[in-house]
Amino acid sequence: MNDTHSAAPWHGTTIVTVRKDGKVVIAGDGQVTMGQTIMKANARKVRPLAKGDVIAGFAGATADAFTLLERLEAKLEQYPGQLMRACVELAKDWRTDRYLRRLEAMMIVADKETTLVLTGTGDVLEPQGGVAAIGSGGNYALAAARALAESDDAADAEAIARRAMQIAAEICVYTNDSIIIESLSA
Template identity: 55%
Template sequence: MGQFHATTIVAVRRSENDICIGGDGQVTMGEKTIMKQKAKKVRKIYKNSVITGFAGSVSDAFTLTEKFEKKLEEHAGNLKRAAVALAQTWRSDRAMRNLEALMVAADKESLLLISGNGEVIEPDEDFIAIGSGGNYAYAAANALFKHTDMSAEEIVREALNIASSICVYTNDNISVEKL
């Protein structure tokens, strides 16, 4: 079996009451085969107070999401503390070290990128994009965020639509979660 390319994720935070993460639904194997068109790569966790989105191996991302929710429970829902704890475990745990995924997480206060290299990054801007079409979606979100009054959800949807028109690993079967 070939390498799976999985997804484009966009997160936008306009205010503490306007936060959205969305992802496309495509999972591609190798360079040419679309294995799934309607995968859901965003979800609400921890009492519906945190949204996550992932790019990378789907099974690895599910594992990370479960572990992240446990860290949120251990840290009473504190997103930053839970993200740092997850990144530390991810980097130091022998089995987890091989997980191939990136995660974006948001709550009412923060927007974070969490990686297996031990990084927890809070972007300078209130938007971020990851995955195969991440650069395209990021550029679109940047322009829409700075030059329109669109809501977080509208920006996420349009950035993903733009990315899907450019990136062969991104489709327009978009799912979103918002706080």
């Protein structure tokens, strides 16, 4: 898997989630990159699901991510109010279905109680400390969000996520400052 196609999907976005004081936020940048060219600056990679009860952000190949979001919506309809169960069922399908197995994307999903990171390797991970990030600038956003969450008691989840995304955009060339935010309160 050293070809350009398999490496390309991971270089195009940053998604971060912060859970604090009964609120969960998922923020994502809007940049879509093909090689060294910015194809779009205001893509929407964060969106509500399940009639607004779940929020999700994705990184990776866009068509693959939309396919996974559709499958997750179906699982959420099948298991209403059970985010963990819906995600585990999606992860099982993702690993065993011949078509889904080839999809290259990652997702962060959250409802009022739970935040999960889903990967194509079958992982359904609950982040430590209510902070997680994915994508090319994910490590920068994760480090910034963790530091901000620990150092600024006055900052709310949205302010932390927004600042973490700004920091990632300053460092990662595949991340911009056109930030989309979705949130849920307990």
